[in-house]
Amino acid sequence: MLSIPHTLTGAFIASKIPHPAVYIPATLAFHYLQDWIPHWDVGTGLSTGRRKRSTAIMLEIAELIISIGLIWYFFQLGADDIRYHIWAGALTGIAPDLLEAPRNFLKWEPRLLKPVNNFHGFFHHSTLNMPLGLLPQVILIIAIWFLR
Numbered sequence: 001m002l003s004i005p006h007t008l009t010g011a012f013i014a015s016k017i018p019h020p021a022v023y024i025p026a027t028l029a030f031h032y033l034q035d036w037i038p039h040w041d042v043g044t045g046l047s048t049g050r051r052k053r054s055t056a057i058m059l060e061i062a063e064l065i066i067s068i069g070l071i072w073y074f075f076q077l078g079a080d081d082i083r084y085h086i087w088a089g090a091l092t093g094i095a096p097d098l099l100e101a102p103r104n105f106l107k108w109e110p111r112l113l114k115p116v117n118n119f120h121g122f123f124h125h126s127t128l129n130m131p132l133g134l135l136p137q138v139i140l141i142i143a144i145w146f147l148r
C-alpha cells in the first residue's frame with residue numbers, strides 16, 4: 001500500500017493503544033495484512049520497468065510529506081505536547097517498506113535484510129488498475145478519520 005495508509009494505521013493504533021509492546025507488533029501485522037490486499041502504490045511497475053525509479057522516488061517523497069501533514073492533522077493538531085507514540089507508530093507503519101527501499105530504489109540489498117524483504121514480498125499483492133488499487137486505501141483513510 002501507499003505510505004499514507006500505512007503511516008496513518010500505525011499512528012491510529014498507537015493513539016488507541018499507546019504502549020510500544022502492543023502498537024509496534026500490531027502495526028507491523030497490519031502492514032503485512034494491508035499489503036496482502038491487491039493495491040496500487042508508487043512502487044507498482046518498478047520491478048517490470050513500467051515505472052522509472054526516479055519517478056517512484058519523487059512520488060514517494062511527495063507521499064511522505066503528505067503522510068506527515070495528515071498525521072499532524074489527524075492526531076497532533078490541538079495537542080499540547082508532541083505525541084511521540086503517534087510518530088513512532090507511523091514510522092513503524094512504514095518500517096517494512098523502508099527496509100525494502102534500498103532494494104527497490106538503489107538495487108542494493110544488504111544480506112541481512114533479504115529474509116525480511118522476502119517475507120514482505122510474500123504478502124505483497126499489487127494491481128496495475130490504479131482506481132481499483134486505490135479504493136481500499138481511500139476507504140481505510142476515511143475509516144481512520146472517523147474512528148480516531
Ligand SMILES: [Zn+2]
Nearest residue numbers: 001035096097
Ligand atoms: Zn509494504
